[in-house]
Amino acid sequence: MNTIKAISISDRKGMRKKNIDSSTLIENFGLKNDAHGGKWHRQVSFLAQESINFMREKGLDVVAGNFAENITTEGINLVGLQVGSHLTMGECEIIISQLGKICHNRCAIYHQAGDCVMPREGIFGVVTRGGRISVGDTITIPGKISATAALIATGNDENEFGEELRRKITEKKAPAFIRFDSLDDKNRNLTQILTDLTETQKIDDIILFDPAGSYGLALSGFEKTDHKKNLYKKNSSTLHLCRTVDELFSVT
Known part of the structure; x- marks a missing residue:
């Protein structure tokens, strides 16, 4: 089943995030009290638990939130999604706005974790409908694609x-x-x-x-x-x- 494995926030960018049980997604902003929120196209970040497991198998001591992702998913092939794809979680809706990212310098996450999987397998989105989300919520991919x-x-x-x-x-x-x-x-x-x-x-x-x-x-x-x-x-x-x-x- 496609679910939210973890929700994580931080008060500064480029740092490991702390896990919380639930939070509020704010339309055209992102997660409440998260440093990455704002009126830009990378309001919410996603990383699959499967990607974190892969890094753990390489010997890295990492858990959900260590790569600065907001929402850790389970059961979804994130890198297979198309920019413009819609995701729904309860009453909330997010549109995927970016696949991976270009890292020009080694960030704090890289130095802390020994590697950073986000540039390769993380994705980002914009919040088009806000609301409450919690760990364990089902994530639905309705198949709708919007213009970008x-x-x-x-x-x-x-x-x-x-x-x-x-x-x-x-x-x-x-x-x-x-x-x-x-x-x-x-x-x-x-x-x-x-x-x-x-x-x-x-x-x-x-x-x-x-x-x-x-x-x-x-x-x-x-x-x-x-x-x-x-x-x-x-x-x-x-x-x-x-x-x-x-x-x-x-x-x-």
């Missing part, structure tokens, strides 16, 4: 145009969530971000905000459509390249 979107921009552009871009994306595409991926100072992580979004996350719509018109070379692996100059395709993802907010979806 990602916004790529620099931190400065996010601060200046982010709210307006999100509003327009929501109006035009109505995704279940909009994730934000921030470019570094010299945009060196753009290729890595695009690869993750198109090959691992398989996000439906990717918006690359390019006010300076300097990101074109990063799209060499994309297919440019013949009739819409700002539209590109790769795998199941559609990329919208725009230099201004008004340009976003203006020709779609």
